[in-house]
Amino acid sequence: MAEQMVDSSYYLPTELVIDIFLRLPVKTLIRCTSVCKSWYAIIRNANFVASHFNSNDNYRQEYHDDGYLLFGGSNFCHVVCDRTFKLMHAIETPFAVRPHRKSSLNFVGSCNGLLCLAPGLEYNWGNDVYIWNPSIRIRKKLPPSQFSDEFTDDRWIVSRLGFGFHELSNDYKVIRLIYFPEGRNFTSVDVPPLVEVYSLRTDSWRIIRTEVPPVVTQSVVTFDKGVFYWMGFKSIRDDPMENYIMSFDLEDEKFREIEQPSVDFPFSLLAVRGSSGSLYAVYSKFFGGQNDILVLWKMDEYNRGWTKAYTIQCVRGVWWTIGFTRSRKFLYTNLEKKLVSFDLESHRSEVHDLGISFSRSAVDVNYMESLLLFDHRCDAARKQKEAQS
Structure with missing residues (x-):
């Protein structure tokens, strides 16, 4: 029996093992990490995680579908085929929240199978922020804001968040805008928002010092091809508020106003x-x-x-x-x-x-399964084990 437990890599070349693994769905790979140390090392490797994400299409082929959707509720996310609209399965979220609107699972954005969430009071700038991979049930809590120690009074503060992937640096980013509205209706601001950007690669926030257009942005942000887009308005006292589109490019880290069509x-x-x-x-x-x-x-x-x-x-x-x-x-x-x-x-x-x-905003139209964040969990487990020894 002991002889049967010998590391399987003695029987198969590593290149062949990797080629087989690249064809397997995520859930099967997670089970494979328990077989032996060499398989665990292969699957948790960041290069393999990236290669598997780029090449693996097994899950969609299994359901003969181009992709799938994810609908987030209070405590569950539901995965649905985007051609047949057939409900595939439900995923319980790692956060227990109450179903009413002001205390909910605030959905920031999604990218490559990762979701960015901020559970708690809606639009509260002090909310904890998480990156979560529903397919492997792994979440990562982001460190506190760079501005956490600066605001100790009772002034009302509103936060706007966005989540996306920067291809050039191969890094996932979260942007946070911190507004200081004049009143709780949030129709005008005295000063431009403070801005910071989080990097998953460095696991840290960095303050962005750049000019921000005087646009009061709405909470829902769109991210596409390296650029964040917000719909918002400029507050002009005694005049109607005019809609605007504002963007932030992760490449040059500049905000811009986008002219609207003639409607x-x-x-x-x-x-x-x-x-x-x-x-x-x-x-x-x-x-x-x-x-x-x-x-x-x-x-x-x-x-x-x-x-x-x-x-x-x-x-x-x-x-x-x-x-x-x-x-x-x-x-x-x-x-x-x-x-x-x-x-x-x-x-x-x-x-x-x-x-x-x-929820109105908790929908990912291009959801996919991936191993992303799996290597982060392994690193966290290793550090915890080292700290206990």
Whole structure:
């Protein structure tokens, strides 16, 4: 029996073992880490984790689907096929939160199978921030803000967060904007926000000292191809508030204002969405839910202007826009809180009753399984073991 427990790497060349592992789904690989030390070392290696993420397509092939969606509720996330809209499975979140809106699982963003979450009081700047991989149930708590020790009074502070991946540095980043509003309605600010950026590679926050446009940003941020996009407005006293689009580029770490398309009243800017490197501005025209219209404007590839791309006659109104899927559908929820898909090729809409509840922002249209963060868990376990010895 003891002879049967000999390390399997004696029988297979390491290159062949790696080639086999690259074809396996995430859950199988996690089980393989318990077989022997050499397999554990291979799978937890950062280079293997990256290679597996880039090459492994087994999970989607198993379900014959281009991709899948993730809908986050109070205590569960639900994975759904983006072609069939079939519910695949539910994942319990690592945070127990109450179901009412002000104390919830605030969904910051998602990228490559990682989710950034800030559980607690909605938009509280002091919330703990986590990066979580639902597929392997691993979470990482981010260190405190660089500004934590500076604010000890009772002044009301509002935080805006964003999460994305910077390809050039091969690093995951979280941006935080800290506002000091004049009142709790958050319609104007006296001073520009403070800005800091977190790096997963260095596990630290860094203060960004750059000019920020005087835009009061909304909480939902879009990230696409290295750039964050917020919808917001400029507060002009005694004048109507005008919508703006603000961006932050991870490459040069500069904020910019983006000119809106020429849209006639009563259309209003509802959301900003990204899809495969293209930026879309979503405008709405409300008629009480019966004949609501969405118009999607697309920015050209050189950021020189907008083109009207799609007009959507909403099915039973619109409650919230979600984004674009890999199977070329635009998703939104109607006033009945049901998911509606608009096919960008056939221009047909379809209502999907998934039977689940989800937060307006807690949706990842390009969710995928990955081993990302697995090597971080191994490092944390090793450090804890060393500290105890």
